[in-house]
Each structure stands twice: as structure tokens, then as C-alpha cells.
Amino acid sequence: MTAPFTPVLAGSAASGDAPASPRNVPHRGGPENPSAAALRAQFAGAIQRVDVVWNETTVYVQVSRVHDIIAWLATDAEQQYNYLSDVTAVEYRDGEQPLQVVWHLRSLPFRRFLRIKVELAPGAALEVPSVWDVYKAADWLERECFDMFGITFSGHPDLRRILMWEQYREGYPLRKDFPLRGRFSRSEQLRQALAANPEARYSMEELSIVDAFDELPADMRARVKSGERTGE
Amino acid sequence: MGLTPRPGDDVVSYNPGSQESFMTTRLDFLVNWSRANSLWPMPFGTACCAIEFMASAASKFDLARFGMERMSFSPRQADVLICAGRVPFKLAPVIRRIYQQMMQPKWVISMGACASTGGMFDNYAVVQGIDTIIPVDVYVPGCPPRPEGLMYGIMMLQKKIKNERAADTSLRDEMEPDPKSQLYIPPTAIDELSEPFGNAVHQTRSGL
Numbered sequence: 001m002t003a004p005f006t007p008v009l010a011g012s013a014a015s016g017d018a019p020a021s022p023r024n025v026p027h028r029g030g031p032e033n034p035s036a037a038a039l040r041a042q043f044a045g046a047i048q049r050v051d052v053v054w055n056e057t058t059v060y061v062q063v064s065r066v067h068d069i070i071a072w073l074a075t076d077a078e079q080q081y082n083y084l085s086d087v088t089a090v091e092y093r094d095g096e097q098p099l100q101v102v103w104h105l106r107s108l109p110f111r112r113f114l115r116i117k118v119e120l121a122p123g124a125a126l127e128v129p130s131v132w133d134v135y136k137a138a139d140w141l142e143r144e145c146f147d148m149f150g151i152t153f154s155g156h157p158d159l160r161r162i163l164m165w166e167q168y169r170e171g172y173p174l175r176k177d178f179p180l181r182g183r184f185s186r187s188e189q190l191r192q193a194l195a196a197n198p199e200a201r202y203s204m205e206e207l208s209i210v211d212a213f214d215e216l217p218a219d220m221r222a223r224v225k226s227g228e229r230t231g232e
Numbered sequence: 233m234g235l236t237p238r239p240g241d242d243v244v245s246y247n248p249g250s251q252e253s254f255m256t257t258r259l260d261f262l263v264n265w266s267r268a269n270s271l272w273p274m275p276f277g278t279a280c281c282a283i284e285f286m287a288s289a290a291s292k293f294d295l296a297r298f299g300m301e302r303m304s305f306s307p308r309q310a311d312v313l314i315c316a317g318r319v320p321f322k323l324a325p326v327i328r329r330i331y332q333q334m335m336q337p338k339w340v341i342s343m344g345a346c347a348s349t350g351g352m353f354d355n356y357a358v359v360q361g362i363d364t365i366i367p368v369d370v371y372v373p374g375c376p377p378r379p380e381g382l383m384y385g386i387m388m389l390q391k392k393i394k395n396e397r398a399a400d401t402s403l404r405d406e407m408e409p410d411p412k413s414q415l416y417i418p419p420t421a422i423d424e425l426s427e428p429f430g431n432a433v434h435q436t437r438s439g440l
Contacts, residue, residue, distance in 0.1 A: 164322070164357075165321075165322050170356065173356050173357070178356070179356075180354070180355050180356065181354065181355060181356055182355075182356030182357075185419075185423050186360055186364075186422055186423050186425075186426035187413075187415065187419030187420070187422040187423050187426075188419070189321060189356075190321070190324060190359065190364055190365070190415065190422055191413045191414065191415060191419070192321075193321035193322070193324040193325060193359075194324055194325050194328060194365070194409075194413075194414040194415070195325075195414060196325050197325070198325040198326045198329050
């Protein structure tokens with residue numbers, strides 16, 4: 001005889017606490033993340049609007065204040081958004097729509113998820129402040145966003161292409177005005193790709209050459225000092 | 233001829249009438265037979281085809297049956313480059329360099345739809361077939377091809393090797409790319425090879 005198996009129900013699986021699924025979560029207008037109200041109180045003029053879609057809160061903020069807002073969310077004892085999970089951008093096919101830059105923040109202590117968005121109107125400069133000084137994880141995320149969308153993150157220590165090669169001249173692939181196959185003909189693309197030296201793909205920093213600056217020969221020191229990046 | 237009783241270990245004999253240890257053949261046949269049955273592959277796996285390639289090399293499909301159990305991760309000791317998976321433009325100079333580092337005789341198998349044609353990745357980042365970068369001997373279709381498919385391609389390559397003539401030295405000539413453009417084949421041919429076919433949507437380009 002074996003005792004009947006009784007599963008331990010805890011958290012959202014416990015009785016009376018329905019698990020969050022598309023059936024019982026409203027598409028729009030669910031409960032707001034408490035951080036949104038805190039943001040409204042703290043940065044009254046900078047918060048443009050708050051959307052709740054599928055229980056996820058999106059806060060639209062002003063470009064000029066986004067760095068302060070994210071820094072405050074990261075450091076405030078009541079918020080503690082200590083994990084930056086993504087930085088990306090959204091461009092709509094409708095040219096009238098603004099291009100959005102998105103930060104996904106997660107608060108591990110409070111189990112909260114918050115999406116911060118900045119809208120860049122058509123024709124406005126594609127420039128937003130970098131949050132690299134708040135989250136070191138923003139380094140590569142912002143580089144990818146720069147590579148794919150051409151958005152400049154001011155204050156980033158090393159903003160250059162990360163997925164495409166550094167000599168890539170065709171533009172920013174995820175922009176809506178970018179043709180799927182690229183701007184150049186296939187033979188020209190191949191010619192440019194083959195012209196690259198495969199051993200010059202890494203910057204001096206990535207190869208730890210800069211770390212050994214004192215032990216470098218004089219010509220290498222001069223090359224590093226002159227800001228040479230790709231070894232070409 | 234018949235069997236002769238084996239002499240004792242201390243007896244050294246030479247009997248030209250007994251031909252048991254001799255055979256006559258064409259030198260071509262012997263060289264090609266040994267080459268075809270000890271192809272050392274250089275695996276260049278970039279995507280899901282590499283998983284099928286690993287399955288081919290593992291015990292169930294057992295590439296060792298073809299003398300290929302020794303994966304050569306150095307191009308200098310490799311005979312056949314197996315490109316398994318899509319090759320982005322960023323990797324184009326890398327695979328070109330690996331091919332150039334391989335010693336003659338050398339062959340290339342393009343494994344899978346992406347390596348052969350670019351496959352579904354008809355976009356800004358992916359090379360439309362590695363035959364625009366390096367010469368290819370055997371194309372294995374499939375997305376990804378099953379290990380049986382790869383083995384069929386390998387057997388086709390073995391058949392090709394067995395038909396080679398040692399006297400024909402042009403087979404071993406190293407192809408030099410055009411020094412100006414670094415391309416093996418004319419740009420117009422590349423553009424034509426890269427044109428989408430089937431029901432792919434035709435796009436406008438800005439030229440150049």
C-alpha cells in the first residue's frame with residue numbers, strides 16, 4: 001500500500017490563487033505595477049503615460065529624464081530594480097509613429113517587471129542617454145541596439161557595432177527603410193566581406209592588448225595610443 | 233596455386249612461383265582507393281546541420297566505416313572540409329582562410345540547404361551558398377540532411393575521388409582568387425547565383 005500522492009500547492013498554484021494565464025489576465029487595464037505610482041510621485045512631469053498590457057506595466061517617459069529615472073529605480077530601496085534584462089528599440093511600419101527605445105527592468109527582491117519606453121518622434125535625433133553607469137549589462141545591449149537601429153547612446157564607453165562587422169557600410173539592418181537583402185548587390189557584399197582580415201576582427205581592448213600597454217613594443221604603443229581599433 | 237604448408241619460423245624462403253603476397257593494379261587505383269577511404273574531415277559546423285553531422289560521426293551512423301573517424305580540427309591535416317550550416321558574411325573570410333590553409337588534395341562538401349544556397353536566409357547577413365566563396369565538390373540537400381544523406385554525399389565524393397587521374401595535375405592546382413576583388417567567380421555569376429528562386433518575394437535594391 002502506498003499513500004496517495006498529494007501535490008504541494010504553493011504560490012500561484014495554491015487554491016484560491018488562480019495562476020496567471022491569458023484566460024484570467026485582462027488584455028488591458030490590469031493592476032498596475034506599484035513602481036508606476038512611485039514614479040509618478042517622484043518624477044511628476046517626466047512620466048508621459050502608463051500602459052498595462054497582459055499585466056505588464058509600461059511607463060513612457062521623457063528622453064531627458066530617462067537616465068535619472070532608471071538610476072532611481074535601480075538604487076531606491078523601495079524599488080531595487082537590480083537586473084536589466086534588455087535594451088532594444090521598436091520601429092513601426094507607420095512612418096508617423098515614433099521610434100521607441102525600450103528598457104526591460106526586473107526587480108529580483110520584489111519580483112517586479114517594469115518596461116520603460118522613450119518615444120523618439122520622426123525627424124528627432126536618435127539619441128538617448130546610456131545607462132551603462134547604472135547597469136554594466138547595458139554595454140553590449142546598447143551596442144546591439146546601436147548596431148541594428150543606429151541609436152546613439154550618449155555616455156556609452158565603447159559604442160561600436162557588435163553583430164555586424166565594424167566596416168559594415170550598408171546601414172542599420174533592423175530599420176524599416178532597410179531592404180531585407182541589404183543595400184548592395186550580393187557580389188559587392190561578398191567582396192566587402194572577403195576584403196576583411198579575419199584576424200583583425202577584434203579590437204585591441206578585446207585582445208587584452210591594452211592591458212599589457214607597459215610591456216608593448218613602441219610601435220604597438222603608438223598604435224594603441226592613436227586609438228586604433230581593428231588592427232588594420 | 234593452392235595452399236602450401238606454412239614453413240617453420242626459422243625458415244626464410246623466397247619462391248617466385250608462389251604469388252600469394254603480390255597483386256598488380258593501376259597506381260591511380262591504389263592511390264585513389266587509399267585517399268577515398270581515409271578522408272579526414274575538417275568540420276565547419278555553424279548551425280543545426282552540425283548536429284546531424286555529429287550524429288553521423290557518433291556510434292549509430294559511425295563515419296569511421298568510411299575512414300573518417302578522425303575529425304581534423306586543424307585544416308593542415310584535413311582532406312575534406314564539411315561546411316555544415318549557414319555561413320554569414322562575417323564568417324566568409326574565415327572559411328576562405330580555412331580552405332586556403334588545407335593541403336592538397338582537398339575537397340569540400342556543402343552540407344544542407346543553407347550552406348549550398350543560403351536556404352531560407354535570403355537576407356542581408358547570410359552568404360547565398362558557399363560556392364560563391366570556395367569551390368564545392370558535393371552538395372548535400374536537406375534542412376538539415378539526415379546522416380544517411382550526408383553519408384550518401386560522402387560516398388559520392390569517394391566515387392569522385394576514385395575516378396581521379398594522378399597524371400592530371402590540374403586537379404591539384406590551387407585556385408587563386410582575383411587579387412582585386414578576392415572572388416573566385418565573376419561578380420555577375422555571384423549575383424545570378426544569389427538570385428532568389430521559387431516563390432521568394434522579389435525586392436528592390438538600391439544598386440551598386
